[in-house]
Amino acid sequence: MVITSTTYSCYITCGFWFLPFHQYPFTFSAIEMASKPETEHPKQAFGWAARDTSGVLSPFKFSRRETGEKDVAFKVLFCGICHSDLHMAKNEWGSTTYPVVPGHEVAGEVTEVGSKVKNIKVGDRVGVGCMVGSCHSCQSCGEDLENYCSKMIQTYSSKNVDGTITYGGYSDTMVVDEHFIVRIPDALSLDAAAPLLCAGITVYSPMKHFGFDKPGLHIGVVGLGGLGHMAVKFAKAFGVKVTVVSTSPNKKKEAIERLGADSFVVSREQDQMKAVMGTFDGIIDTVSALHPLMPLLGLLKNNGKLVMVGAPEKPLEFPVFSLIVGRKTIGGSMIGGMKETQEMIDFAAKHGVKPDIEVVPVDYVNTAMERLVKADVKYRFVIDIGNTMKASS
16 A cells, blocks of 8 residues: 555655645646736845745845735744745745745744734734634634635735735744634743644644543654654653654653653664554654654554654655554644644643744844754754844844
């Protein structure tokens, strides 16, 4: 059997999908900008953008729309660097519209609200994740699953309702529909809150949906990076037993002593894998590289679930017999709806669940991208927009 994730031609590497050309409800020739980015809207804005497939980011002047009656305008203070930002900057998924201002882990402070905004006021601490719009009328939207709406508008490099292209959080300001604003509790610092809006919800949502949040369960987390370390932290907050499965034996001390995992298994060591066969109630697989699934299915108990939140560029193969024996399931998940994202960040604040971050100035962003390729970060870069994003950069 071959898993193709409904044959998407671009993939998650740290939490969020960017749709391929053929799945957008418009053609890219139809969304070419009729005017320059700095003049198409009335509000001047400043950010860092990539202009070609080199992926190199540099200062960029553009504009934001006026604050509409249901809009929230805010100054961006922090923005996480997601692996998707790297792929999009280089157009590695074939869906980038240049210039692209990345960033969908955005946190800041409200500066203006529209006349019909009900739950947000000036001065509030807020965030924006991977989406800024949806149709509000389909079944997915009706079930608070805007992330699965076929007309979902992504936070950057996506077509907005007015036909212009969205720009993300590597910028000084944003204007977003109130429905897609997340309120950040005072117990969370804004720099730590930012990565939760992608990496956090990407692992929280499937753990809740597939029932991995029940105390006493034994959950495996495959891969220990930006997503994996958040999966460990949320799992421990849920009260479940956590075993990290990794190809890197040098991550054992980190996983257990720093992140709180109960045990650690090196997937390349057959004796270690054999020792935990049939002991996991569920597995969150965060790996985006090609890797065998059959050994992971062998770790599951009867009725166990293997949930994919990272997706390799090429299809994964496994013998279907490994599912039949034990009535096991393979599933997938993509971020979460707005109601669940607010629930996630409230839970994180209440239980002290925070990502491990490295805060960097905006002029370090290209170096950060180079380090990200090498997995040289523990475990998320966050750009200090508020103190280092200057229009004169």
